Amino acid sequence: MNLDDHPTVRRLSRQAEGAADQQPAGTILDGVWLRRLALDCGADDAGLVEIARPALDLQRDEILRNYPWTRSLLGFVLRMAREPVRGAPRSVANLEFHRAGHEVDEISAAIVAKLEAHGVRAVNPSMGFPMEMNQTPGYAIWVVSHKPVAVEAGLGHMGIHRNLIHPQFGNFVLLGTVLIGCEASEYDHPIDYNPCLECKLCVAACPVGAIGSNGSFNFSSCFTHNYREFLGGFTDWVEQVADARNAIDYRRRINEPETASMWQSLTYGANYKSAYCMAVCPAGEDVIGPYLHDKQQHLREVVRPLQERAEPVYVVAGSDAEAVARRKFKNKTVKP
Ligand code: B12
Numbered sequence: 001m002n003l004d005d006h007p008t009v010r011r012l013s014r015q016a017e018g019a020a021d022q023q024p025a026g027t028i029l030d031g032v033w034l035r036r037l038a039l040d041c042g043a044d045d046a047g048l049v050e051i052a053r054p055a056l057d058l059q060r061d062e063i064l065r066n067y068p069w070t071r072s073l074l075g076f077v078l079r080m081a082r083e084p085v086r087g088a089p090r091s092v093a094n095l096e097f098h099r100a101g102h103e104v105d106e107i108s109a110a111i112v113a114k115l116e117a118h119g120v121r122a123v124n125p126s127m128g129f130p131m132e133m134n135q136t137p138g139y140a141i142w143v144v145s146h147k148p149v150a151v152e153a154g155l156g157h158m159g160i161h162r163n164l165i166h167p168q169f170g171n172f173v174l175l176g177t178v179l180i181g182c183e184a185s186e187y188d189h190p191i192d193y194n195p196c197l198e199c200k201l202c203v204a205a206c207p208v209g210a211i212g213s214n215g216s217f218n219f220s221s222c223f224t225h226n227y228r229e230f231l232g233g234f235t236d237w238v239e240q241v242a243d244a245r246n247a248i249d250y251r252r253r254i255n256e257p258e259t260a261s262m263w264q265s266l267t268y269g270a271n272y273k274s275a276y277c278m279a280v281c282p283a284g285e286d287v288i289g290p291y292l293h294d295k296q297q298h299l300r301e302v303v304r305p306l307q308e309r310a311e312p313v314y315v316v317a318g319s320d321a322e323a324v325a326r327r328k329f330k331n332k333t334v335k336p
C-alpha cells in the first residue's frame with residue numbers, strides 16, 4: 001500500500017498545520033506549570049534540571065543513548081509513612097516500600113500521560129525495578145539514577161547513608177524522574193545545606209557495616225544482605241537448589257523460614273531484609289522533633305529493637321560484613 005493512501009495518514013494530512021501530536025522543536029515549557037503538574041499528579045515536592053547540568057555528566061550519555069530527545073528532567077519525591085519503616089517487623093516496612101514504590105511509578109505515568117496529551121515527549125523510568133538486566137557491559141542497569149537528579153532539583157542532599165534526605169520529610173521519601181523532550185523556562189538548584197546531622201545512627205544500625213562513618217558505602221555488603229531475595233541472592237538460592245543432593249541436604253542449606261520468605265518475595269514482591277539506615281535516620285524538619293526532645297527514647301524505641309532483632313544476616317564469607325555482623329550483633333545468625 002502507498003503510505004500516503006493509508007486512512008491515518010490521509011486524516012492527519014487533512015488537519016491544519018500545527019495539529020500534529022508533537023510540540024515544535026524549541027518549545028519552552030513553563031517551569032511553574034511543570035512543578036505544579038507533578039504535585040497535582042501526587043508528588044510531595046518536585047524540581048527541574050536541564051540535561052546539560054554538569055552533575056549529570058556520569059549518566060547523560062546513557063540517558064541520551066536511550067532517549068536522545070531529552071532536554072529536561074522533572075525530579076520528584078513521594079513521602080513514605082515513617083512508623084511502618086521504623087518498626088522491627090520487616091513485613092510491615094516492606095508493605096510501605098512496595099506501596100510507595102508503586103505510587104511513584106503511577107505518579108510518573110500520570111505526568112507522562114498529561115505531557116503526552118500536550119504534545120510533549122516524556123518517559124517515566126521505573127522507581128526501582130524492573131531495570132535493564134541485559135545491559136551492555138559498562139552501563140548501569142538502571143535507566144536514570146534518581147538521587148543525583150533529586151539533589152540537583154533542590155529536593156535534598158544525600159546523607160552519610162547515601163539516601164537522599166529531604167529538608168522537610170527527611171529520608172522517608174522515594175524518588176521519581178520524568179524525562180521531558182522540551183526545555184523549561186526555569187530550573188532548580190541544590191539546597192544550600194545538607195539535612196544530615198552526622199549523628200551516625202545509620203552506621204550503628206546497619207547489620208553488615210555497609211555505611212562508613214566517613215560517608216563511604218560498601219555496595220557489596222548491603223547488596224548481599226538487604227537484597228538476599230532480589231537478583232544476586234536469588235541466583236545463589238537457585239544454585240543451592242541445583243547443588244543440593246536431596247531434600248534433607250536442601251533443608252540443611254536453606255531452612256524452612258528462609259524458603260517461606262523466598263516464596264513470599266516471589267509471590268508478593270521482593271522484600272528487603274533491612275533498610276535500617278533509613279529507619280533510624282532522625283533528620284528532616286517533620287522528623288527531628290522527638291529525637292531532639294529525647295535522644296535516649298529514640299535509641300530505645302527505634303534503634304535498639306533493630307540492632308537486637310534476631311534474624312539471619314547474609315554475608316560473603318571472609319568479608320568485612322561477616323566480621324562486623326559477628327562482632328556487633330550477638331542475636332543475629334550470620335549466614336556466609
Ligand atoms: C543501585 C541502587 C541500590 C544499590 C546501591 C545503593 C547506592 N547507594 O547506590 C543497593 C542495592 C545497595 C541499594 C540499596 C538501597 N536502596 Co537503592 N537504589 C539503587 C538505584 C537503582 C540506583 C542508585 C544510584 O543511583 N547509584 C549511583 C550513585 C548515585 O550512588 P551513590 O549513593 O553515590 O553510591 C555509589 C557510588 O557513589 C559509590 N560510593 C558511595 N559512597 C562513596 C564514597 C567514596 C569515597 C567513593 C569513592 C565512592 C562511593 O558506591 C555506591 C554504590 O555503587 C536507585 C534507583 C534509581 N534508578 O536511581 C535506588 C535508590 C537509590 N534506592 C533507594 C532505597 C530506598 C534503597 C534502600 C533503602 C532499599 C531498602 N528498602 O532497603 C537501600 C539503602 C542502601 C543505602 N544506604 O544506599 C531509593 C533511595 C530513596 C532516598 N530517600 O534516597 C532509590 C532512589 C529508589 C527510589 N526511586 O526511591 N540501592
Ligand code: SF4
Binds near residue numbers: 159160161200280283
Ligand atoms: S542517620 Fe544520622 S548520620 Fe545517618 S544519614 Fe541520618 S542524620 Fe545522617
